[in-house]
Amino acid sequence: MTLSTQVIAKTNLSKSPAPPKSKSPLRLSIERFFRNPLAVAGLVILLAIIFVTVFPQIFTHYSPSTPDIMNTDSPPSAMHPLGTDSSGYDYLARDLYGGRVDLTVAFAAAFMTMFLGVIYGGISGFFGGWVDTLMMRFVDIMLNFPFISLILVLEAILNTSSQWMLVLVVGITSWPGAARLMRGVFLQMREQDYVVGAQTIGASKWRIIFRHMLPNSLSFLIVLVSFSVASYVGLDAALSFLGLGVPISVPSWGGILNSTTDYISLKTEPYAWMPPATLIVLTILSVNFIGDGLRDAFDPQSKA
Amino acid sequence: MATYIVRRILGLIPTLFVITVIVFLMMHAMPGNAFQSLVFNPRLKNSGELYNRLVKENGLNQSLVVQYIDWMKNVLQGNLGNSFSLNLPVSQLIATYLPNTLILAVTAEVIILAISIPIGVFQANRVNGSFDMISSFISVFLYSIPGFVFALMLIFIFSFTLNWLPSSGTVTAGASWSGSFFDRLQHLILPALALALPSMAYYTRLTRGNTLQVIVADFVRTARAKGLRGRKVLFRHVLRNAIIPIITQFGFDLGGLFGGAVILEQIFTWPGMGELSISATINRDYPLILGTTLLFAVTVLLGNVIADILLAIADPRIRYN
Numbered sequence: 001m002t003l004s005t006q007v008i009a010k011t012n013l014s015k016s017p018a019p020p021k022s023k024s025p026l027r028l029s030i031e032r033f034f035r036n037p038l039a040v041a042g043l044v045i046l047l048a049i050i051f052v053t054v055f056p057q058i059f060t061h062y063s064p065s066t067p068d069i070m071n072t073d074s075p076p077s078a079m080h081p082l083g084t085d086s087s088g089y090d091y092l093a094r095d096l097y098g099g100r101v102d103l104t105v106a107f108a109a110a111f112m113t114m115f116l117g118v119i120y121g122g123i124s125g126f127f128g129g130w131v132d133t134l135m136m137r138f139v140d141i142m143l144n145f146p147f148i149s150l151i152l153v154l155e156a157i158l159n160t161s162s163q164w165m166l167v168l169v170v171g172i173t174s175w176p177g178a179a180r181l182m183r184g185v186f187l188q189m190r191e192q193d194y195v196v197g198a199q200t201i202g203a204s205k206w207r208i209i210f211r212h213m214l215p216n217s218l219s220f221l222i223v224l225v226s227f228s229v230a231s232y233v234g235l236d237a238a239l240s241f242l243g244l245g246v247p248i249s250v251p252s253w254g255g256i257l258n259s260t261t262d263y264i265s266l267k268t269e270p271y272a273w274m275p276p277a278t279l280i281v282l283t284i285l286s287v288n289f290i291g292d293g294l295r296d297a298f299d300p301q302s303k304a
Numbered sequence: 305m306a307t308y309i310v311r312r313i314l315g316l317i318p319t320l321f322v323i324t325v326i327v328f329l330m331m332h333a334m335p336g337n338a339f340q341s342l343v344f345n346p347r348l349k350n351s352g353e354l355y356n357r358l359v360k361e362n363g364l365n366q367s368l369v370v371q372y373i374d375w376m377k378n379v380l381q382g383n384l385g386n387s388f389s390l391n392l393p394v395s396q397l398i399a400t401y402l403p404n405t406l407i408l409a410v411t412a413e414v415i416i417l418a419i420s421i422p423i424g425v426f427q428a429n430r431v432n433g434s435f436d437m438i439s440s441f442i443s444v445f446l447y448s449i450p451g452f453v454f455a456l457m458l459i460f461i462f463s464f465t466l467n468w469l470p471s472s473g474t475v476t477a478g479a480s481w482s483g484s485f486f487d488r489l490q491h492l493i494l495p496a497l498a499l500a501l502p503s504m505a506y507y508t509r510l511t512r513g514n515t516l517q518v519i520v521a522d523f524v525r526t527a528r529a530k531g532l533r534g535r536k537v538l539f540r541h542v543l544r545n546a547i548i549p550i551i552t553q554f555g556f557d558l559g560g561l562f563g564g565a566v567i568l569e570q571i572f573t574w575p576g577m578g579e580l581s582i583s584a585t586i587n588r589d590y591p592l593i594l595g596t597t598l599l600f601a602v603t604v605l606l607g608n609v610i611a612d613i614l615l616a617i618a619d620p621r622i623r624y625n
Contacts, residue, residue, distance in 0.1 A: 141322050144604040148566045148578070149597055152585040153327075156334040234450035238567050241452055261456055261571075263471075267464040277453045285448035292444075 029219070032297040039293020042286035049283055053099030062090035064097040064251040076271050083271050085259065089251075095275050098251035103283070105166050105236045110228035112171035114221055117178025118214070124179070125186025126209055136183065142176040155244055163246050166239065170232055178224060185217050219298035226291035230284045237280050253280050309613060316605045320598070327597045328372050331590055337364060338388035338588045362388065364590075375594060384598075385591035389583070394595035397580060402599070404474060405569070405576035409561045411492055412499035413554075420504045421550070424511025425538055428519055428546075439508070447505035455498035455571045462494060469494050472573040495572040499565060503557065510553060514546040521545070548618050555611020558603065 023031075033039055052059060062068070062080075067088035071077075074084045082091035124135040154169050189195060190213075198208050239245040240254025248255050253276040259265075260272040339358045343351050359365050363374060378385055384394035423443075427436040449457075463471035474491050518524065519542055527537045566578030577596060584592035 137319075141319055141326075144319065144601055144608075145323060145326075149327075149581050149585055149593070149600070150330075152582060153330045153334060156585070157330065159335070230448070234453075238450055238452050242567060242570060257453075257456070266456065266460060270460065273456065277456060280453055281449050284450070285445065288444060288448050 029297040033293050036293040036296060038289045039297075042289030042293065045282060045286035046290065049099060049279065049286070050103065052096055053103060056093065056096035059096060060090065060093045062093040064089065064093045065249070075269075082275055083269070085272065091256070091272055091275065094251040094256055095253070095279060098253050098256055098276065099279060099283075101163050101240075101246055101250060101252040102233055102236055102254070102280070105163050105170065106229045106232040108164075108167040109170040109174065109232045109236070110225045112167060113175045113178045113228055114225050116171065116175035117182045117224070118217075118221065120175065121179040121182030121184075122186050122209060122213070125183040126190060126205070126213070128187070128190070132183070132187075136180070139176045139179050139183075143180070145173075147173060151239065151244060163250075166236065166245055170235060170239075174228070174232070174235075178228070181220070181224060182217065185220050186213060189213050189216060219294075223291060223295045223298065226287055226294055230287040230291060233280060233283050233287065253277075305613075305616065308616075309609070312609045312612065316602075316609070319605060320601055323601045324376075324594060324598060325372070327594060328375070329368070331585075331588070331593050332368055334585075334588060336588055338590065339364075375591070379598075384595040387584075387589050387592045389587040389589045389592070394591050397592065398577075398595060398599060401575060401577050401580045404574060405565055405578070407492065408495055408499060408565055408569075408574060408576060409558075411496040412503075412561055412565075413558070415496060415500040416504050416507055417554070420507035421511050421543070421547070424508045425515050425543055425546075427508070427512045428515035429534075429538055431516060436512075440512070443505035443508045445505075446501055447509070449502060451498055451502050452567050452571060454501055455495070455568055458494050458498055459571075474574065495565075495568050495574055498568050498572075499561060503561070507550065507553075510550055511546065514549050515542055518542050518546045544618065548615060551614045551618055552611050555607045555609075555614065558607030558610065 060081075068080070068084060068090060069088045071080060071084050072088040073086050074080055076083045080090050080092065082095065084090055085094075120135065120139075124132045124139075150173050151169055154172060155165075158165050158168065194216075195208060195212060198212050203212070236245060237252075237254035237257065240252045241258045243258060245254055246252050248259065256276045257273055257280075260269060260276075265272060337359075339355050339362075342348060342358070343355050345351055348354060363371055366374075375385065382395075384398075386392065387394055387397055390397060423439055427439055430436060459471045462469045470491050471494065474488060524537060524542055527541045528534075532541075565574075565576060566582065568574070569576045569578035570582075577599065580592070581596040581600070583589075584596055
């Protein structure tokens with residue numbers, strides 16, 4: 001009898017189709033992300049923008065820093081598809097090369113705020129108690145800090161003139177929000193079973209933070225970075241627009257807007273300011289769609 | 305409640321203290337001071353002497369600690385000092401520039417709340433319907449446009465192409481109707497819209513999300529079951545419960561709108577606090593920097609307190625002890 005049951009079990013096994021390969025949560029999230037049409041569209045647009053700013057040589061043979069002095073203030077023509085400015089710089093070349101500064105600053109600053117936020121918020125949330133109270137008090141103060149004056153003062157002190165200074169300025173002024181978010185995440189995680197379990201088997205604090213809690217906060221971090229990139233593209237452009245960003249000789253979208261939106265040009269040369277404005281909006285829009293898609297992909301319940 | 309409000313306001317003092325100390329240290333870390341340009345003025349004969357006298361008169365040669373304590377003493381007596389660059393009392397300058405910023409921020413807030421809350425509620429009422437889909441897409445789109453790009457577009461469309469509204473200033477200079485209510489309103493529309501639109505999209509999303517959470521609650525079903533009209537259920541029962549997180553966010557943003565106005569004030573040449581604080585920093589006008597910072601900080605902190613108080617009004621279950 002035991003033999004027969006064994007045989008039946010065996011035949012059953014051989015008849016049933018091969019069990020589906022189990023998928024990791026990350027794999028499932030990625031699949032969910034690619035099923036979201038808006039998110040995929042955002043990804044495609046963002047990749048296209050990154051492509052044209054990394055390889056602008058394919059689309060224009062003008063350099064953003066050598067003026068065509070025979071054709072200054074030219075409207076769009078076959079030679080200069082978007083016209084030239086009063087010094088003869090080709091607008092198309094400046095728009096394409098300009099994206100490098102904006103995207104580099106936005107991504108680098110987003111990673112910097114994430115880094116600062118994880119360390120500060122992580123320590124605060126993990127240790128809790130008076131450490132947490134004190135550290136969050138400081139975050140509250142920094143969150144209430146008048147933002148533009150802080151940037152003005154920082155730029156005067158650092159004497160900013162490069163994109164990395166801009167990254168530093170944006171990072172220093174924007175980390176408190178990220179820190180507050182990560183502190184919430186860590187506070188919540190600290191009470192979860194796997195952390196308590198790791199504590200009971202005697203894992204050290206640093207091991208718990210780096211091997212257990214940090215990988216589990218990865219989904220929050222990715223979403224945080226994507227939304228930060230979106231807001232920093234706007235912030236960086238706004239700073240350059242105010243003349244507080246990279247020097248005007250270095251092309252950047254905000255800088256182009258700054259020089260093309262005086263009272264006369266805004267009215268008469270829409271071909272000069274509309275392309276960089278469109279690029280800024282398209283970049284932010286695509287990153288926002290990606291961020292929305294990532295959030296829904298990592299946390300399917302949040303969609304309700 | 306009254307004791308709670310008093311305690312919250314008293315609790316702001318340490319925060320304000322720390323903010324002013326940081327600003328004080330940072331502004332002194334900036335290179336140069338307000339009077340150094342005099343030294344290089346070729347028209348002044350004894351510029352060095354004048355410079356030394358001004359530095360001494362304004363106490364800039366004293367140690368930072370003494371300077372800060374002096375400033376603090378004056379502030380506690382209600383005296384924010386005199387501006388170095390404009391030669392006027394800081395309080396008088398703020399009194400001139402603050403109303404413009406206030407008008408701008410308040411108008412923007414009214415636009416935000418009056419439009420985004422009803423839209424969000426209607427979206428949630430027919431979730432995934434055509435209105436929801438279209439307006440959600442538009443609000444993500446609006447949310448992605450930075451305020452200053454919006455401002456440029458608005459100026460281009462409404463001032464230059466359609467010629468409907470003025471693009472700069474608060475009044476029409478030199479016209480007989482200059483300064484009338486209608487004139488001011490015309491100048492206010494574009495900057496207020498540019499300030500409001502990006503936040504409007506955000507508030508619409510927030511309202512929609514919160515309404516969705518409340519709309520499935522039992523008490524809503526009860527209200528509908530006893531025969532209340534749909535609109536009444538929506539605005540009297542659902543909204544009152546969904547509005548709480550919106551109020552909190554609104555309080556936090558009050559100060560943010562103030563700060564966000566800085567960039568727009570530059571574009572619309574709106575003579576407000578933004579212009580004042582930027583010129584103060586560029587001119588190393590220490591008393592004016594401290595005065596404007598203090599004002600910004602007070603606004604943000606008061607916004608937070610107001611958020612908490614409104615929260616208690618909206619949700620009677622919240623009791624502060």
